[in-house]
Amino acid sequence: MKYVSAFCISALLLLVSCTGRDASGGGVSIAVFVPGNISGSPVYEMLVSGAETAVAEFNAAHQDDQPDGIPVKIDIIEAGTNQSEWGGRLTALTAEGKYDLIFSSNPSIPEIIAPLTSQFPEQRYIVLDALLAGNSSIATFRYNQREEAYLAGYMAALVTGSSMEYANPQKKIGFIAAQEYPVMNGILLPSFIEGAQAADPETEVDFRIVGNWYDASKAAELARAMYNAGADVILPISGGANQGVISAARELGFYISWFDDNGFSKAPGYVVSSSVIRQDKLAERVITDFLEDTIRFGTAETFGMAEGYVDFITDDPLYTATVPEDIREKMAAAAADIRLGKTLLPSPAL
Numbered sequence: 008m009k010y011v012s013a014f015c016i017s018a019l020l021l022l023v024s025c026t027g028r029d030a031s032g033g034g035v036s037i038a039v040f041v042p043g044n045i046s047g048s049p050v051y052e053m054l055v056s057g058a059e060t061a062v063a064e065f066n067a068a069h070q071d072d073q074p075d076g077i078p079v080k081i082d083i084i085e086a087g088t089n090q091s092e093w094g095g096r097l098t099a100l101t102a103e104g105k106y107d108l109i110f111s112s113n114p115s116i117p118e119i120i121a122p123l124t125s126q127f128p129e130q131r132y133i134v135l136d137a138l139l140a141g142n143s144s145i146a147t148f149r150y151n152q153r154e155e156a157y158l159a160g161y162m163a164a165l166v167t168g169s170s171m172e173y174a175n176p177q178k179k180i181g182f183i184a185a186q187e188y189p190v191m192n193g194i195l196l197p198s199f200i201e202g203a204q205a206a207d208p209e210t211e212v213d214f215r216i217v218g219n220w221y222d223a224s225k226a227a228e229l230a231r232a233m234y235n236a237g238a239d240v241i242l243p244i245s246g247g248a249n250q251g252v253i254s255a256a257r258e259l260g261f262y263i264s265w266f267d268d269n270g271f272s273k274a275p276g277y278v279v280s281s282s283v284i285r286q287d288k289l290a291e292r293v294i295t296d297f298l299e300d301t302i303r304f305g306t307a308e309t310f311g312m313a314e315g316y317v318d319f320i321t322d323d324p325l326y327t328a329t330v331p332e333d334i335r336e337k338m339a340a341a342a343a344d345i346r347l348g349k350t351l352l353p354s355p356a357l
């Protein structure tokens with residue numbers, strides 16, 4: 008049995024070297040593995056756009072000096088929301104040996120790919136929004152999401168305690184998550200509560216779970232129930248299902264705290280804040296670094312507000328139009344304190 012599998016692996020490796028990048032004449036190939044659906048998930052929209060920009064810019068800048076004139080190739084693989092399929096898809100993609108780099112984003116990816124790295128030592132992986140140090144085939148980068156969620160909570164507490172049009176007298180805010188996972192339970196939810204209570208210790212947080220990253224009707228149903236229980240600001244982190252929370256906000260009149268990218272235009276007048284990660288900028292930077300051979304595989308880095316990869320949007324005209332000046336001033340002060348290191352919010356290693 009041992010011999011059979013050893014033979015199969017050698018045959019597979021031979022096949023890889025015959026059909027993979029060597030056969031293409033030395034051109035570099037990158038696979039962007041999207042663990043979910045791109046549309047509606049800010050993290051994945053930014054992952055893809057940043058990687059595509061980096062490749063387009065690299066190709067434009069190196070038109071004449073690429074090996075055999077072959078430009079860098081990028082393929083986007085949208086793996087869908089069935090998480091039980093991701094391991095098989097990543098194994099097949101790795102075994103195919105067609106790509107110099109498999110690029111992805113999601114905290115659950117390192118533990119899926121780590122077991123593949125001894126069997127396929129040539130394959131390199133870069134994973135954003137993830138944390139794993141010490142595997143020389145993998146580089147990870149993540150954001151200080153304690154800062155990101157703290158700012159969202161701080162803002163939601165200021166709004167729920169205000170006299171804004173849809174705010175009620177109860178100091179209750181909501182958080183709708185697609186699913187529970189270590190970063191959700193250990194960073195995003197506790198930091199949202201931490202920020203809310205820093206702004207007003209009496210703020211209560213109602214936390215509910217959709218059960219997947221796509222069901223907008225279920226998310227709308229949860230949002231309606233939260234609204235009926237007194238929540239007037241809701242943070243949705245549920246990918247494509249976020250759309251249901253937006254519809255419920257328009258229908259019933261409550262506020263939305265948006266996460267990961269600038270969401271003000273998704274429901275003007277209802278979205279009161281956007282706490283963002285600059286995943287497009289980071290994707291562009293790390294793909295460029297990979298193409299220039301300066302990625303330090305085996306390391307894990309975390310970037311926050313001080314480094315410019317976590318932010319709270321204050322310059323969108325819809326923010327100014329929706330949120331009164333006294334709240335905007337308090338938010339600007341809270342954000343500046345984090346950026347300048349006066350409020351220290353180190354992110355737990357999860």
Ligand code: RBF
Nearest residue numbers: 043044048049050113114115136188220246267
């Ligand atoms: N975020 C999305 O926006 N869309 C998704 O489909 C999605 N799927 C995820 C699946 C798993 C197993 C995990 C652990 C996280 C997922 N996330 C998704 C959340 C994402 O990694 C991040 O935590 C949030 O977007 C907050 O920044």
